Amino acid sequence: MTDIFWVILAGAVLTYATRIGGHLVLSRFERIHPRVEAGLNAVPAAVLTTIIAPVVINPDPVEISGLVVAGLVALRWSSLPMFLAGAVTVFGLRYFGY
Amino acid sequence: MTNSLFACFFQEGKIKEMESARDYIAGIRAAVPVIIAVLPFGLLFGAVAVDNGFAVFEAVLMSAIVYAGASQMVGIELFGQEIAPWLIVFSIFAVNFRHVLYSAALGRRIADWSMPQKAIGLFLLTDPQFADTERRGEQGKSVTFQWYIGMGTALYLTWVGTSWIGAVFGKIALENRGLDVGFLLPIYFLGLVMSFRGRSLWAPVVAVSGAVSIVAYLLIGPPWHVSLGALAGVALAAAVANPSPPQELD
Incomplete structure (x- = not known):
């Protein structure tokens, strides 16, 4: 078996461990402290923000424009119009040579 | 009696199945x-x-x-x-x-x-x-x-x-x-972030997670900015939370 195969296998095992780990640890406690509860409520926004934040380090004006437009559309409409508005903005600006 | 009981169970099973x-x-x-x-x-x-x-x-x-x-x-x-x-x-x-x-x-x-x-x-x-x-x-x-x-x-x-x-x-x-198509991924994740804006402390959590992840990205490098930035936002929410015990479970 190749290195690639073993890397995939080990990566899969460790990834599954992260997916069950949080639940296995937390389910040992009968009551959840309100601070832990508040922290868990913040998880989605906290994690997802960190995935996008680095785009401002080497900003590409076109991509930032797409994100701003998408963010504004998201204030009013659901995820699909938001996604399309951002994509059209970037493709459009690129098409016109920006 | 048994018949109607069976019918009852049957019906319940049927409804459960439809709901599933x-x-x-x-x-x-x-x-x-x-x-x-x-x-x-x-x-x-x-x-x-x-x-x-x-x-x-x-x-x-x-x-x-x-x-x-x-x-x-x-x-x-x-x-x-x-x-x-x-x-x-x-x-x-x-x-x-x-x-x-x-x-x-x-x-x-x-x-x-x-x-x-x-x-x-x-x-x-x-x-x-x-x-x-x-x-x-x-x-x-x-x-x-x-x-x-x-x-x-x-x-x-x-x-x-x-x-x-x-x-x-x-x-x-x-x-x-x-x-x-690389730019599609940040837009997609932005949409997910925005969808949680109704939650308490959303704005401060986003601000702190974003700022810490950028600093971590520059100082330590990827992929650590994700874990460190996220932990900062979660820690903020936990620290600011009302420490009084929950009145009731809802």
């Missing part, structure tokens, strides 16, 4: 916008994997058993750079470490699932799966295993299927790469 089917379909429906966003990345993953020396079988295997897009991209990227295998495994783990937080947060929603249901469900735990499950719970709808698995299987088949197509047709795709 309805939930399953609702789950598939929830997956549709995600599928549109994920399609290009599945194709891209397959194409780049083959370009970096993966066999088609290996590209598909990785999607099927790791099933975590961002970490797979990192993995194949590092393979292209001839980095020690254990370091690649470690990077995959570091990128996926956020799932520990997801799985801890999700426990509240899936407490009544059976053991095998949890084992299967948590295998399918991805960013969009988690985000939609949280939102559904927030809306007061019950997060049934059928709903979750409806969304999960739709996304899983999409991811594995597009990886395979991308790997098979990768050469053609890469030769015509006039269209750069």
